[in-house]
Amino acid sequence: xxxxxxxxxxxxxxxxxxxxxxxxxxxxxxxxxxxxxxxxxxxxxxxxxxxxxxxxxxxxxxxxxxxxxxxxxxxxxxxxxxxxxxxxxxxxxxxxxxxxxxxxxxxxxxxxxxxxxxxxxxxxxxxxxxxxxxxxxxxxxxxxxxxxxxxxxxxxx
Amino acid sequence: xxxxxxxxxxxxxxxxxxxxxxxxxxxxxxxxxxxxxxxxxxxxxxxxxxxxxxxxxxxxxxxxxxxxxxxxxxxxxxxxxxxxxxxxxxxxxxxxxxxxxxxxxxxxxxxxxxxxxxxxxxxxxxxxxxxxxxxxxxxxxxxxxxxxxxxxxxxxxxxxxxxxxxxxxxxxxxxxxxxxxxxxxxxxxxxxxxxxxxxxxxxxxxxxxxxxxxxxxxxxxxxxxxxxxxxxxxxxxxxxxxxxxxxxxxxxxxxxxxxxxxxxxxxxxxxxxxxxxxxxxxxxxxxxxxxxxxxxxxxxxxxxxxxxxxxxxxxxxxxxxxxxxxxxxxxxxxxxxxxxxxxxxxxxxxxxxxxxxxxxxxxxxxxxxxxxxxxxxxxxxxxxxxxxxxxxxxxxxxxxxxxxxxx
Numbered sequence: 001x002x003x004x005x006x007x008x009x010x011x012x013x014x015x016x017x018x019x020x021x022x023x024x025x026x027x028x029x030x031x032x033x034x035x036x037x038x039x040x041x042x043x044x045x046x047x048x049x050x051x052x053x054x055x056x057x058x059x060x061x062x063x064x065x066x067x068x069x070x071x072x073x074x075x076x077x078x079x080x081x082x083x084x085x086x087x088x089x090x091x092x093x094x095x096x097x098x099x100x101x102x103x104x105x106x107x108x109x110x111x112x113x114x115x116x117x118x119x120x121x122x123x124x125x126x127x128x129x130x131x132x133x134x135x136x137x138x139x140x141x142x143x144x145x146x147x148x149x150x151x152x153x154x155x156x157x
Numbered sequence: 158x159x160x161x162x163x164x165x166x167x168x169x170x171x172x173x174x175x176x177x178x179x180x181x182x183x184x185x186x187x188x189x190x191x192x193x194x195x196x197x198x199x200x201x202x203x204x205x206x207x208x209x210x211x212x213x214x215x216x217x218x219x220x221x222x223x224x225x226x227x228x229x230x231x232x233x234x235x236x237x238x239x240x241x242x243x244x245x246x247x248x249x250x251x252x253x254x255x256x257x258x259x260x261x262x263x264x265x266x267x268x269x270x271x272x273x274x275x276x277x278x279x280x281x282x283x284x285x286x287x288x289x290x291x292x293x294x295x296x297x298x299x300x301x302x303x304x305x306x307x308x309x310x311x312x313x314x315x316x317x318x319x320x321x322x323x324x325x326x327x328x329x330x331x332x333x334x335x336x337x338x339x340x341x342x343x344x345x346x347x348x349x350x351x352x353x354x355x356x357x358x359x360x361x362x363x364x365x366x367x368x369x370x371x372x373x374x375x376x377x378x379x380x381x382x383x384x385x386x387x388x389x390x391x392x393x394x395x396x397x398x399x400x401x402x403x404x405x406x407x408x409x410x411x412x413x414x415x416x417x418x419x420x421x422x423x424x425x426x427x428x429x430x431x432x433x434x435x436x437x438x439x440x441x442x443x444x445x446x447x448x449x450x451x452x453x454x455x456x457x458x459x460x461x462x463x464x465x466x467x468x469x470x471x472x473x474x475x476x477x478x479x480x481x482x483x484x485x486x487x488x489x490x491x492x493x494x495x496x497x498x499x500x501x502x503x504x505x506x507x508x509x510x511x512x513x514x515x516x517x518x519x520x521x522x523x524x525x526x527x528x529x530x531x532x533x534x535x536x537x538x539x540x541x542x543x544x545x546x547x548x549x550x551x552x553x554x555x556x557x558x559x560x561x562x563x564x
Contacts, residue, residue: 042504046249047345052494054345054480057504060496064426068499071506075373078513147249147474149349151516153510 003092003099007128011099011128012090014135019085019105021060022155027043027073030156031065035129040065040141042157045122056144068156078154083119084108098138099128105142109150114155119153120146165564166529169552170537173382174560175526177519178252183471189562190450191217191468196303196310196324198465199223199233201308201479203341204250209267212250214477215467216311216451221300222246222256222449223309226267233311234269245297256266256297269297306336308463324448325392331399331446333439335456340484344494347478349503353515355451356558357469358476362447363398363512363554364390365545366534369512374506386440387545394560395539395553396449402545404442404458430496433458443467449557459490460497472519476512478502509553 014033021029034092035042059065088104102125109119122144129138142157163175163182177181191197191494196217200223204212211224213236220236236246238258243263245256252524255272256265263272300311303320310320310483319327350365351358352507361367368375377458385403433442436459446454453464469477478501482494500507522528532555535547539556542549558564 043346044345050345052343052345053365054498055495056347056496056502058499061427063425064344064430064496064499066426067430068506074383076506077371077373077510081519097286101545148402149347149503151349151351151503152512153504154509154513 003094003096004141005097006090008098011092011101013072014128015090015101015103015124015126017085018137019087022157023083023085025083025155027069027155030069031062033137034065035131036062036063037140038062038065038137039139039141040137040156041140042144042153045143045145046147048141048143056149057156072155075094076121076154078152080112081154082110083105083155084110088123094127098130099126099135101126101128105157118146119145119150120157122146163564165364165559166215168537169539169556170531170533172530172532172551172555173526174522174528174530177357177366178471178526179469182562183468186468187217190337191305192489193218193561194312194314196317196451197450198308198448198463199311200227200309200465201341201343201481202231202304202309203305203343203481203484204479204485205231205525207363209253211253212251213248214465214511216313218248220244220500221311223311224253224256224267229304229381230268231304233300233302233309233310233433233435235300236267237298238263238299239244239271239295240272240274244342255400269299271296271530271536275360307341308332308336308339315417324397325394328397328399328446328448331390331401332448332454334439334444335446335454335461342484342486342491344480344491344498346480347502348475349512350469350473350475351515352473353519354471355466355474357518358464358466358474359447359449359554360551361515362400362445362466363389363550364548365400365550366547367514368507368545371510372396372507374500380510386547387521387543388544389542389547389550390537391541391550391553394449395555395557397522398550398554400443400445400545400550401441403440423534430460432493433497434493435448455501457500458497461494462498462503473521476503522527542554 015020018033042057043055047054053093059068065077086106091102094100102123104123107119110116125141126137127139128135199214205225208225208227210221214221222234222236224232236244238245240263243258244259260274266272277390283387285464289548300313303310385402388397430470444456455462460482462478465477480498482491532548536547539553
């Protein structure tokens with residue numbers, strides 16, 4: 001099955017818009033990038049490669065995305081910072097109904113008064129579907145290579 | 158900093174800040190604590206289930222290989238070739254039949270014994286090792302290992318007391334509650350680096366009342382609150398602590414109510430996150446153990462984990478989390494543990510606060526080695542407490558620390 005240039009472009013727009021929303025700290029829009037039946041998981045490459053299921057962060061419903069968003073926005077305690085997602089080219093396979101993508105990412109984090117550092121590097125492994133006439137992530141696995149996370153991850157990636 | 162006299166103030170209720178920042182004190186800690194008469198946590202048996210399986214870990218600044226041999230025994234070996242000092246193993250984990258140094262191919266068995274040296278007899282009558290070279294004397298440095306119910310501990314000292322004596326009966330009781338002899342199921346790892354002194358991590362778990370103040374998530378959902386029925390218990394040295402707490406006592410007395418939710422007006426959008434099932438004897442819903450010197454053994458609801466503390470100089474440490482369940486968990490229980498794991502780790506709903514606050518503590522004290530912290534909550538004594546409105550475990554801890562360090 002082939003994927004039309006329009007679909008490819010729409011998928012890339014979704015992936016870019018997601019990164020932009022996080023970098024803009026617009027967390028309220030975050031759950032809306034996902035389908036009603038969804039999985040979001042940040043997982044260390046060492047777990048992913050070994051078939052170990054533990055996620056650094058796991059949301060397997062819209063409700064859990066919502067709860068996470070609320071916690072990051074209102075409950076957790078952390079200092080001010082900027083994030084910049086740098087995305088690689090999007091590799092697209094699958095079908096128009098179920099588009100499968102892989103996209104490399106690096107996230108630069110800058111804390112107030114400190115040097116910019118790399119928070120983590122890895123790849124998104126996504127399954128994207130159409131729901132309510134919009135593209136949504138049915139599954140977004142963020143597989144990170146970074147062996148040691150510098151302190152904490154205080155937003156979705 | 159050399160101007161600062163490294164002395165301890167009178168009494169148990171003050172902690173001088175130089176112990177968190179001083180390089181020489183850190184080096185003494187390595188010798189007297191991590192390389193001294195202690196049992197260092199180095200991993201779980203379920204990480205290396207089969208013969209030849211190994212993991213790499215650290216004790217103090219030293220790299221250690223923990224490996225299961227053909228007889229099923231577990232060995233802890235210093236990750237340094239006996240020949241020229243090359244770091245033998247670079248992978249975090251894997252499997253091998255023997256350990257070979259890539260530089261000159263000295264080869265060791267999984268117990269660390271030297272098996273082979275190339276050109277041992279020389280080549281065409283030239284060279285080779287001297288007649289009196291002893292293979293037996295040139296193996297890898299071996300640590301003494303103790304395994305209890307799936308937890309692996311190692312020591313570099315001949316003077317370390319037996320493990321049971323070292324932990325004491327009371328702490329062992331809590332240890333055996335979580336690691337009860339059932340086979341463990343490894344769920345995965347996460348690792349983070351926190352720019353704070355390693356002792357601040359132990360303090361964070363021993364300091365019971367911060368959870369009610371810092372961790373809004375805990376408070377909001379009643380998982381761990383200062384009004385919960387709680388106990389703070391120490392061993393005789395004060396170095397090990399077991400902190401236990403009971404959530405929602407009335408609900409717990411209802412024997413049928415094994416699955417509990419929370420106040421409806423504070424409800425999560427998806428209550429599955431806190432779909433907690435009672436699985437241990439006794440009423441405690443949280444038991445956090447700090448086992449001297451380098452591990453936290455935790456049960457918070459249905460999340461079970463070890464947090465290994467790896468010091469990185471006075472101003473940083475790594476925290477290596479290993480999450481696990483039991484081999485006999487059904488799929489539902491595994492899913493529950495994986496969901497609740499959201500509470501913990503480098504993006505934990507609760508523990509990300511700790512990573513942030515510990516770094517801020519280090520930043521706050523860094524330029525003030527001659528100042529001191531106040532630990533007077535709950536009095537100035539070092540006795541067990543039946544509540545958590547106290548810093549008693551910190552006072553007991555530093556009493557023990559001073560003994561170990563000769564301060």
